[in-house]
Amino acid sequence: MDVLEELRSYREKDIPYSRVLSSMCTIPHELAVKAHQLFIGTNLGDPGIFPGTVELERKLVSMLGELLHRRDCAGYICSGGTEANIQGIRSARNLKRRKDPNIVIPKTAHFSFEKICDILCVEVRRANVDEDYRVDLAEVEGLIDGRTVAIVGIAGTTELGQIDPIVELSKLSEEKDIPLHVDAAFGGLVIPFMDRPYPFDFANKGVTSITIDPHKMGMATIPAGGILFRDESFLKALEVETPYLTSKMQFTLTGTRPGTGVASAYAVLKALGYNGMREIVKRCLKNTRILVEEMSALGFEPVIEPVMNVVAFKTERAEEIKQELYRRRWVISTIREPRAIRFVVMPHVTEEVIKNFMGEFRRVV
Amino acid sequence: MDVLEELRSYREKDIPYSRVLSSMCTIPHELAVKAHQLFIGTNLGDPGIFPGTVELERKLVSMLGELLHRRDCAGYICSGGTEANIQGIRSARNLKRRKDPNIVIPKTAHFSFEKICDILCVEVRRANVDEDYRVDLAEVEGLIDGRTVAIVGIAGTTELGQIDPIVELSKLSEEKDIPLHVDAAFGGLVIPFMDRPYPFDFANKGVTSITIDPHKMGMATIPAGGILFRDESFLKALEVETPYLTSKMQFTLTGTRPGTGVASAYAVLKALGYNGMREIVKRCLKNTRILVEEMSALGFEPVIEPVMNVVAFKTERAEEIKQELYRRRWVISTIREPRAIRFVVMPHVTEEVIKNFMGEFRRVV
Numbered sequence: 226m227d228v229l230e231e232l233r234s235y236r237e238k239d240i241p242y243s244r245v246l247s248s249m250c251t252i253p254h255e256l257a258v259k260a261h262q263l264f265i266g267t268n269l270g271d272p273g274i275f276p277g278t279v280e281l282e283r284k285l286v287s288m289l290g291e292l293l294h295r296r297d298c299a300g301y302i303c304s305g306g307t308e309a310n311i312q313g314i315r316s317a318r319n320l321k322r323r324k325d326p327n328i329v330i331p332k333t334a335h336f337s338f339e340k341i342c343d344i345l346c347v348e349v350r351r352a353n354v355d356e357d358y359r360v361d362l363a364e365v366e367g368l369i370d371g372r373t374v375a376i377v378g379i380a381g382t383t384e385l386g387q388i389d390p391i392v393e394l395s396k397l398s399e400e401k402d403i404p405l406h407v408d409a410a411f412g413g414l415v416i417p418f419m420d421r422p423y424p425f426d427f428a429n430k431g432v433t434s435i436t437i438d439p440h441k442m443g444m445a446t447i448p449a450g451g452i453l454f455r456d457e458s459f460l461k462a463l464e465v466e467t468p469y470l471t472s473k474m475q476f477t478l479t480g481t482r483p484g485t486g487v488a489s490a491y492a493v494l495k496a497l498g499y500n501g502m503r504e505i506v507k508r509c510l511k512n513t514r515i516l517v518e519e520m521s522a523l524g525f526e527p528v529i530e531p532v533m534n535v536v537a538f539k540t541e542r543a544e545e546i547k548q549e550l551y552r553r554r555w556v557i558s559t560i561r562e563p564r565a566i567r568f569v570v571m572p573h574v575t576e577e578v579i580k581n582f583m584g585e586f587r588r589v590v
Numbered sequence: 591m592d593v594l595e596e597l598r599s600y601r602e603k604d605i606p607y608s609r610v611l612s613s614m615c616t617i618p619h620e621l622a623v624k625a626h627q628l629f630i631g632t633n634l635g636d637p638g639i640f641p642g643t644v645e646l647e648r649k650l651v652s653m654l655g656e657l658l659h660r661r662d663c664a665g666y667i668c669s670g671g672t673e674a675n676i677q678g679i680r681s682a683r684n685l686k687r688r689k690d691p692n693i694v695i696p697k698t699a700h701f702s703f704e705k706i707c708d709i710l711c712v713e714v715r716r717a718n719v720d721e722d723y724r725v726d727l728a729e730v731e732g733l734i735d736g737r738t739v740a741i742v743g744i745a746g747t748t749e750l751g752q753i754d755p756i757v758e759l760s761k762l763s764e765e766k767d768i769p770l771h772v773d774a775a776f777g778g779l780v781i782p783f784m785d786r787p788y789p790f791d792f793a794n795k796g797v798t799s800i801t802i803d804p805h806k807m808g809m810a811t812i813p814a815g816g817i818l819f820r821d822e823s824f825l826k827a828l829e830v831e832t833p834y835l836t837s838k839m840q841f842t843l844t845g846t847r848p849g850t851g852v853a854s855a856y857a858v859l860k861a862l863g864y865n866g867m868r869e870i871v872k873r874c875l876k877n878t879r880i881l882v883e884e885m886s887a888l889g890f891e892p893v894i895e896p897v898m899n900v901v902a903f904k905t906e907r908a909e910e911i912k913q914e915l916y917r918r919r920w921v922i923s924t925i926r927e928p929r930a931i932r933f934v935v936m937p938h939v940t941e942e943v944i945k946n947f948m949g950e951f952r953r954v955v
Contacts, residue, residue, distance in 0.1 A: 228861045232625050232853055238642030239632065247836070250633050250846060258630055260597050265623055265811055267604065268615050270670075274921055277603030304669050304813070305635075305846040315709060337845055339830040344680065344843075346711040384833075440846060446630055447848040448669070448813065465704040468749075468926060471612070471916075478709075480702055481615060481670040481805060483812040488597055496593045551836075556639055561833060 247558035251571035254444035260492035261446040267484030273471020278484035295427035305450035306410035307337040309436035317375035317404040319462040330377040331360035380425035381412020386535025398431030413437030418506040439490030449486025509534040513570040537565035612923035616936035619809035625857035626811040632849030638836020643849035660792035670815035671775035672702040674801035682740035682769040684827040695742040696725035745790035746777020751900025763796030778802030783871040804855030814851025874899040878935040902930040
């Protein structure tokens with residue numbers, strides 16, 4: 226068997242996205258795939274060799290910055306939300322230079338903050354959330370002390386797609402002079418395209434950095450994460466010298482770094498434009514609504530009314546249902562508090578996928 | 591202009607590899623590109639969705655482990671050498687749990703250790719090198735104290751392609767009971783295919799982790815780095831819990847993570863085999879020799895006799911030569927101590943490329 230045939234046999238064991246209702250990633254857009262192919266072999270880690278790809282990255286960063294009300298932001302396209310969150314917190318930690326630093330995050334923050342706590346040697350303080358699973362402001366304020374180097378707000382929580390009160394967090398951040406990092410890895414390319422976009426971005430003066438991942442709702446190829454900063458000073462706090470490269474300094478976490486994600490993210494955003502993205506988001510929200518109706522008809526109640534295209538339904542049997550569906554090659558996920566089954570209605574989760582899924586789901590429950 | 595045409599216009603501004611003699615990356619092998627394309631869209635960060643890709647990753651890790659005399663090693667395919675080095679040191683730091691930890695590295699270590707120092711809050715102590723630019727053992731021993739959590743040795747230094755005395759470092763590591771991390775990001779896929787391979791790998795009992803990057807001499811597509819550990823316990827020290835994914839724990843640094851690098855690295859190593867890789871390495875070493883002869887004829891003397899396909903030539907005019915060549919769209923690099931121009935003779939640096947380069951070089955000097 227030749228090696229490509231062998232590889233195909235492995236690939237066939239993977240579960241197709243048409244049976245995946247749990248992932249924040251999706252089938253990359255066909256333009257994303259074409260763009261990706263043009264840039265296989267590029268390495269943004271050595272910018273002097275790839276000046277064209279570097280220029281494209283700058284354009285993409287400005288484009289994302291414009292979407293987030295700060296065209297002249299600083300930042301770069303990275304491996305994903307974890308690197309983006311690490312770099313956002315690392316920058317704040319380095320600028321604040323406090324002994325035994327801590328950060329205050331919502332209890333609903335992504336598990337990557339567990340890694341960040343370990344990697345960056347910062348204490349992570351978790352603030353409780355209100356009945357709508359938005360972080361409690363009084364809790365956040367109470368956890369802040371003289372060693373706090375960053376506050377974190379989430380725009381599109383992983384479990385429920387909820388948006389923290391960023392406007393109020395921003396005021397608190399300004400008042401206390403503590404950087405506010407917004408994890409909009411998922412929501413960053415959803416919220417701006419909704420009918421009444423919640424102001425989660427740089428329009429709030431306290432927001433100093435934002436994680437926004439084109440390889441989630443931007444339908445770019447993996448890896449394409451994004452970390453944007455209010456200005457260059459935050460990037461400067463990440464720099465190390467780079468002898469023997471074509472650049473003098475490097476602020477990225479990784480060294481060698483593909484240009485494929487830049488090209489694929491750019492292709493999708495440029496070709497679809499704001500209107501095209503609005504259409505995509507609209508369809509995902511409509512399909513989320515359809516899922517809620519179908520599930521309600523079976524007696525399953527959403528944990529919160531979905532804010533975006535993420536929704537969870539309460540059930541004590543969550544784990545069991547997930548596992549039984551997995552045995553039938555359908556992938557959903559669960560959350561633990563409250564016990565619920567969780568869905569992400571990505572662009573590949575079409576009406577037809579939902580229909581097929583509900584057929585299987587009815588047999589399982 | 592349609593977006594793909596626009597992207598092509600950016601891509602054309604990049605410098606082709608046929609004019610790049612400075613990079614440790616290369617044109618990916620054609621099988622690597624084909625394999626990559628089959629796995630666009632895969633995400634190893636959510637293993638339950640991609641069981642086939644996960645299985646392939648395990649095979650590749652074993653294959654690399656076998657090459658490094660430890661088939662049953664633990665590890666994973668990551669974004670590149672920086673992530674691999676971070677994870678190697680982080681694991682050692684977490685296992686040793688010492689207050690104000692430090693690591694002892696050679697002065698010749700890659701600049702990513704600067705980032706590691708900042709990111710992981712470890713003090714970095716730099717040991718001097720001998721006249722052959724191999725780390726001085728007495729220096730290393732003198733820098734170790736009760737707070738040292740790791741020793742680092744390099745198998746293929748970035749500047750000169752030199753190999754540290756890993757055998758002796760390993761003895762020291764066993765004697766002091768301190769993990770030894772070997773950065774073989776470059777040399778890991780060169781040394782095993784040389785006529786008299788230096789024993790830099792797990793055959794030395796003190797070696798606990800090795801960085802080995804298929805996207806360098808493995809001709810895989812970017813990103814394809816590798817971090818291998820002697821056993822599972824080192825991976826365990828990196829784990830965090832992962833609710834709402836198809837896995838329970840995650841030891842990688844990044845979350846979402848492409849399977850493309852796994853597929854492309856596997857394709858090349860499987861199809862070429864050890865014999866094919868030996869041929870590639872042999873040709874690179876032969877071309878390095880040709881470059882040395884051509885340069886010697888012009889009066890340029892190598893800093894050290896090349897150990898592998900990396901070579902630097904002493905000249906006080908290093909920066910000026912590099913810049914003048916860059917103006918003519920040829921990329922070489924420089925080192926600072928001693929002042930020298932540096933070359934990496936990757937598979938794309940053929941005899942013809944060297945001939946073309948030397949023509950331009952003669953005009954410049």
